[in-house]
Amino acid sequence: MSLPVDAxxxxETFQKAAGWEQRARLLMQWGExxxxxxxxxxxxxxxxxGCESQVWLVGQLQDGHWxxxxxxxxxxxxxxxALLLARVNGLSAAELRQVDLPDWFNQLGLSRQLSPSRSNGLNAVLQRMHELSLQ
Structure with a gap:
């Protein structure tokens, strides 16, 4: 499956980052x-x-793509x-169900920084995307 352009x-940006501090800075920039x-x-x-922090999510289908x-x-x-959205925006519902969250953050070099609660929260966001895509 090919990656969306933003993904x-x-x-490319995160793989060029030298170390965690630079990745953390990039993470904040993506959030902004x-x-x-x-x-x-x-x-x-x-x-x-299922998120410790407050997260709101809305989605809409445009020409078969979320x-x-x-x-x-x-x-x-x-x-x-923001990085999760980069990975999923533009996918069909079927492609969305194939997204491997741990693998995506591993490729970005961020998996070690995902505490269990953050990981659960992101899984909850992805789960909510799946629910929206089935409506």
Whole structure:
């Protein structure tokens, strides 16, 4: 399965990073680039449960391809979610179900920094994407 353009960009950027500090900085930058969600979207119905931080997720299908938007109150999570969106935006529902979250963050060199709670939170976000794609 080929990667979306943003995912390829993320992969190239993170693989060039020299060490964790540079990756952490890149992570924050990706989070800052996440387009803001409107307050209308920051409602309980869009909140992802299973995350320690607050994460809101909305998705819409455009020509058979999913486009997700998300927001979080935590900087690190915002960065991780931005990288997850880079990996999944533009995929069909079938492709979305094939995304291997641990493998993606491993390729980015970020898997060691994923605490179990962060990992669970990201899995909850991906799970919510799957649920939205089935509606």
């Amino acid at each position: 390829t960009t993320a992969l 680039r996440l387009p803001a969600l409107s307050d209308v979207d920051k409602v309980e119905a869009n909140r992802v449960h 486009q997700f938007s998300a927001a979080s109150d935590a900087r690190m999570i915002r960065g991780l979610v």
